[in-house]
Amino acid sequence: MVEHVRPIPPVPAGLALIVSRVKEVFERMETLQRPVILILGAGAVGLAVAGRLSGVAGVYAACRPVHAGAIRDRGLVMEGIWGDGTVRGVIPVSAPEEVPPAVDFVVITAKGTDTRAVCEEYAGIIRGRPTASLQNGIGNEEIIADYTDTVIGGTVTTNFAVVGPGHVRVSSESAPMRLGAWSAGAGEAPGRLIEIVRSAGIPVEADADIRSGKWAKALLNIAVNPLCALLAAPVEVAADGNIRETVAALIRETFAVAGAEGVRLPWATADDYLAHLFSVQVPDFAAVYPSMYYDLRLGRRTEIDLLNGYVARLGERHGIATPHNRCIAGLVRYAEAHPVTR
Numbered sequence: 001m002v003e004h005v006r007p008i009p010p011v012p013a014g015l016a017l018i019v020s021r022v023k024e025v026f027e028r029m030e031t032l033q034r035p036v037i038l039i040l041g042a043g044a045v046g047l048a049v050a051g052r053l054s055g056v057a058g059v060y061a062a063c064r065p066v067h068a069g070a071i072r073d074r075g076l077v078m079e080g081i082w083g084d085g086t087v088r089g090v091i092p093v094s095a096p097e098e099v100p101p102a103v104d105f106v107v108i109t110a111k112g113t114d115t116r117a118v119c120e121e122y123a124g125i126i127r128g129r130p131t132a133s134l135q136n137g138i139g140n141e142e143i144i145a146d147y148t149d150t151v152i153g154g155t156v157t158t159n160f161a162v163v164g165p166g167h168v169r170v171s172s173e174s175a176p177m178r179l180g181a182w183s184a185g186a187g188e189a190p191g192r193l194i195e196i197v198r199s200a201g202i203p204v205e206a207d208a209d210i211r212s213g214k215w216a217k218a219l220l221n222i223a224v225n226p227l228c229a230l231l232a233a234p235v236e237v238a239a240d241g242n243i244r245e246t247v248a249a250l251i252r253e254t255f256a257v258a259g260a261e262g263v264r265l266p267w268a269t270a271d272d273y274l275a276h277l278f279s280v281q282v283p284d285f286a287a288v289y290p291s292m293y294y295d296l297r298l299g300r301r302t303e304i305d306l307l308n309g310y311v312a313r314l315g316e317r318h319g320i321a322t323p324h325n326r327c328i329a330g331l332v333r334y335a336e337a338h339p340v341t342r
Helices: 013-033 044-053 065-074 112-121 140-144 189-200 209-232 235-239 246-260 270-284 292-299 308-318 323-339
Strands: 037-038 058-062 076-080 083-089 090-093 105-108 131-133 151-155 156-162 166-173 179-181 204-206
Touching: 037 044, 044 058, 044 076, 044 090, 044 166, 065 090, 065 105, 076 156, 105 112, 112 140, 131 140, 140 151, 140 308, 151 166, 151 189, 179 189, 179 209, 189 204, 189 235, 204 246, 209 235, 209 270, 209 292, 209 308, 209 323, 235 246, 235 270, 246 308, 246 323, 292 323, 308 323
Parallel strands: 037 058, 037 105, 058 090, 076 166, 105 131, 131 151, 179 204
Antiparallel strands: 076 083, 151 179, 156 166
16 A cells, blocks of 8 residues: 655745744854954964864954955965865954954964064053963063963964965964963963864863973074074074084073073973984974075064074073074174165
């Protein structure tokens, strides 16, 4: 016997409209519950982070006009290990007035030379809000602490690059992002930010001693960036017999200053780190030209005062001689002031 199945009657138009409206309400509620994050100084790092976070948060990115225009026109284009495609959830801004009042976190990815200026411009938003630094060099968090009591330090060891206007590439990732409380009043803010970052699919770990983590990451930059910039050579130059002794002196001075600052580095001695530098880091980055090389070639300010210059200043404060770091910082400053025209 064949059983006849009665067709399901169509949903009345009125009921369909109600279902649609209820769905819209829930979507709006979900949007309202999403955290709001403002990224300041969004270049390669900031735009890539913004692209990933936009899947779990409302993201506003203060970036250069060339990027802002492209993102408004067709979205942020991403490629590489963090995914390929166009992201339309990033909202570019060019002034504090364009940022909504309900910001939950501020993330600064600006070049270290711009930290003070960025904080001044967005001081009204930063004040009283958890603010994280995902910047190279050491000393950025101290500047940010002049504007908020809740400072989160961070490190990123990922290869980011700008491909074109509103277009970024994430090529490789040698370690997870690390975030931790920099200021005593950070409370639960670092943990909340870590949860948001992790939910966006970005590998991230908590760091109970982020100050040490920032110094540890800066060691490679202190050792090779200025030498590569001055010599117009890739990282492998650090292992050259004529250069190696200078690199060792830079690191030994830095370890002495870090110890006086109470920073506990992952390597017990400078020689332990130097063994790691020459056996692992220099070979891994042998063909790479650091950003400081490009800064000098393009006539831009470098981050030397957040690297070797910072070590020299702290050395003076503690009565520790840092002749090699002081010399290198002076040479880079001279090169900044007298760009080579090609």
